[in-house]
Amino acid sequence: NAGVTQTPKFQVLKTGQSMTLQCAQDMNHNSMYWYRQDPGMGLRLIYYSASEGTTDKGEVPNGYNVSRLNKREFSLRLESAAPSQTSVYFCASTLEWGKNTEAFFGQGTRLTVV
Amino acid sequence: QQQVKQSPQSLIVQKGGISIINCAYENTAFDYFPWYQQFPGKGPALLIAIRPDVSEKKEGRFTISFNKSAKQFSLHIMDSQPGDSATYFCAASAGTYKYIFGTGTRLKVLA
Numbered sequence: 001n002a003g004v005t006q007t008p009k010f011q012v013l014k015t016g017q018s019m020t021l022q023c024a025q026d027m028n029h030n031s032m033y034w035y036r037q038d039p040g041m042g043l044r045l046i047y048y049s050a051s052e053g054t055t056d057k058g059e060v061p062n063g064y065n066v067s068r069l070n071k072r073e074f075s076l077r078l079e080s081a082a083p084s085q086t087s088v089y090f091c092a093s094t095l096e097w098g099k100n101t102e103a104f105f106g107q108g109t110r111l112t113v114v
Numbered sequence: 115q116q117q118v119k120q121s122p123q124s125l126i127v128q129k130g131g132i133s134i135i136n137c138a139y140e141n142t143a144f145d146y147f148p149w150y151q152q153f154p155g156k157g158p159a160l161l162i163a164i165r166p167d168v169s170e171k172k173e174g175r176f177t178i179s180f181n182k183s184a185k186q187f188s189l190h191i192m193d194s195q196p197g198d199s200a201t202y203f204c205a206a207s208a209g210t211y212k213y214i215f216g217t218g219t220r221l222k223v224l225a
């Protein structure tokens with residue numbers, strides 16, 4: 001029962017470097033999400049994919065891109081990392097879009113940009 | 115109108131006490147109100163959820179109280195235990211809306 005798996009768990013980047021955060025779910029869920037978590041800010045939605053083949057912006061999409069590679073995988077890319085992107089990133093999935101179902105989260109990626 | 119306001123930001127409770135966390139929303143279209151629990155180094159996990167057709171839902175020591183007219187809902191943890199020490203997030207969603215999360219409450223239960 002892996003659920004939602006994120007890689008890597010920790011990463012340190014220099015300003016201007018790029019990287020891709022990987023997320024995979026094995027629950028046959030249709031919808032996937034990327035959140036960032038910052039102290040005092042809660043969870044803020046970066047991008048989401050309501051279904052395979054679609055992606056859309058959330059609250060804080062600037063500086064990020066996503067790819068829904070297939071039904072299982074949803075990646076988040078930072079093209080040119082900035083210190084403001086230092087955060088903990090969570091991937092999540094839900095069975096359906098538009099229905100109020102439980103969101104399952106990965107363990108998170110702690111990213112530091114220096 | 116999309117915000118969910120959560121308070122307090124942090125809470126310290128003695129073992130055996132009652133922990134109360136409050137959330138308020140503006141969007142009357144919201145129709146699903148879950149609470150998530152997050153332990154350090156882990157992702158959030160669903161704790162309990164309520165829909166607005168009921169005013170209260172109880173699961174073990176955890177109870178959600180819902181006041182539709184005031185647009186408020188709260189989490190009550192009875193007989194709080196040190197193992198309940200975690201960050202709690204309220205959330206709201208409605209149909210095609212995405213989840214909107216509160217800012218979180220860090221709960222510490224003293225032994």
